[in-house]
Amino acid sequence: MEQSSILSQLNESQKEAVSLINGPEMVIAGAGSGKTRVLTYRIAYMLEQGIAPWRILALTFTNKAAREMTERILKLIGDQRAKAVQMGTFHSVFLRILRTEADKIGFTHFLSVYDTDDSKSLLRNIIKELNLDPKVYVVNYVLNRISAAKSNLLNAEDYAQNKDAVMYDKECGKPLVAEIFKRYNTRLHSSNAMDFDDILYYMNALLRDFPEMLFKYQNRFQYVLVDEYQDTNFAQYMIIKKIAAGHHNICVVGDDAQSIYGFRGADINNILNFKRDYPEAKIVKLEQNYRSTQNIVNAANAVIKNNNKQIPKTVWTDNEQGTPITVLSSSNESDEAALVCDSIFEIEHNFHVNYNDIAILYRTNMQSRALEECLIRKHIPYRIYGGTSFYARKEIKDLLAYCRLAINHYDEESLRRVINYPLRGIGETTVEKIIACAGEHGVRAWDIIENPQFFEVPVNNPTKERLTDFAAKIKSFTALLPSKDAYEMGKHIVFASGIIAALKADPSEKDRADNVEELLDAMKDFSENAEETTFNEETGELIEDFNPTLDRFLESVALLTDADQKEDENVSQVKLMTIHAAKGLEFDYVYITGLEENLFPSSLSIGSRKELEEERRLFYVAITRAKKVLTITHAQTRYRFGSLQFCEPSRFLDELPTSCLKTIEKASSGKGAFAKKSTIENDWANRTFEKKTAPAKPKLELDIAAIGRMAKPSDLKPETRIYHIKFGYGTVQRIEGPTGDQKATIFFDTLGEKVLLLKFAKLILPNK
DNA sequence: ATGGAGACCTTTTTT
């Protein structure tokens, strides 16, 4: 065969991974080895070989990854056919299919997707209805159990039959989880709704129970590609297996060393056992790292070596040695934040590094607070990814609930959400009566609301009238759906529902009103710009026609993840995110913070080897995000649950090879280099920077931690007892002056009155 | 009904 121009841009193993398009193949792609490149080139190559785009199913973990890949393929082959590749997340591709085939599994095309909040809210209601103690039946526990079951393809009946599951719940003192599960599923079903896990569960059920469906989709998807295969769970594994059984053209790409979603049911064995599932499978290893310096690659390798279970591979790089990794020790989290911010300030100032090329990573979202405070203080632009997402906000959920309800009247969670918002005199008691009444009659809450007279709900007549009024309003929205696009609908609903009036009536709700506006903007953008390429299944003809209807907007929004947020390339901001959120990304400069025992590795993982190995993989992922410079920090104390905790440096620090590190002062005693009292000086900062950062003074700061914590201006009021390193204990007399330049008058026990500038004075708030 | 004070709980990680 003639050498394809696509293949000529690849190294030998990449070429191998791309060009073997028939038969099963597993690509083990080490960090930074060009995994995305292989996937996109492979698809481009397939298209070039004449494979019809709609025969290709490519599954990713984020919409963003899918979008980027489509764009890259488009660029590679310069052909609109790229858009017709069935590329998307597991959830979005399968949801689309389930909508098409909804009647087969007892749903309608307009089914709702419950997000985690909706699921929790429904569970809370069920627990209440069963008169169970919500302190015993903790929603998170119940949801986790149900989610894990569904991810393993167990439905409520299977669960109730499963001795291990039932036994486990009994031992936890929660014997009725199976019963809650059953009711939860019944309610989801009668609400014409699915939760996230249902999308996978029902997709598998569709293929399992309907041979014609299996045939249809096996035939449609003759080539299956799966990205991040190490993070697939059992349900995903089974679906892929079923579809791929048709043509055996399955290509999975992943890295067992980067499997970090075990807690969510991802099973690393899916990748470890691929060869067993497909004995004829070709295994290709991508081991050359193009991303990072040698120091970083070596450090990552040394860390991951401590894990037992893995596919043997040697990641190496031709890149330069690079800057050694710096490990910084700080006395507490604000000190840690200050070290990071100072360092960022310096590199920006001295090397004109774009803030976009800098990322601060952490194990848990809560760690972002101290960092954020410091970034604000130092005027460093930043953006935090994750945390409460836009679409989880109350006002946004309210508006979306109206939208969902207009499309799917049976959506009980949406109904509950807005039936009395804005207030229309339908209280909690009435809602509960409706739900109870619906249960008795075996109908939906909506049926009752539409006709409260008929079902004899025990509420008074004015209330009944309010119910029918509400139903009429929703139906009036529904009537507009066929003729209006998402934006027109959104605009109409915002006004007609009274949401905007309610928000505008209260000046303190200004932010919320703005957020609603923002959602409308998103709807507008969707209505004007969304496009989609579909195809005629018989003729393979491309159809570019797209109707930006409200249901399509909701669909696009329901499965969004934080990673999917649009990037604004024009702004320059330091990025803050959890390590999980950073997977698949890369940055020139990376700061990994909070390398402390019980935080990273998390206290919840320390108990088992398996979970500890997952934490180590997480550390591996974190290290390998860095292209040029990696800085790792840990704090000696940290506030947790409102009280000061002493923190041992993470065991992972000891796994970093000294040859990759900057300077190490060996501790005179103790096991590892990072035994409590040792510090690593940031002499990298001293050498390169004109303006030195104040060197850390660990001894002094340890003392601070022992006495109390650094006082914030807001802590200081007259009568407050404080401690000053030089002047000793004293009592605050008064605080005066403008914020940021305040003066404190303090009466010291031994020295008498002194006036100190808060900006400079290191005042400590002693522990009681 | 509305709001405020106090209890209480949080912490992995997220599709």
Next chain:
DNA sequence: AGGTCTCCAT
């Protein structure tokens, strides 16, 4: 510590 939830007073 800080946010959410609950219960009590208005």
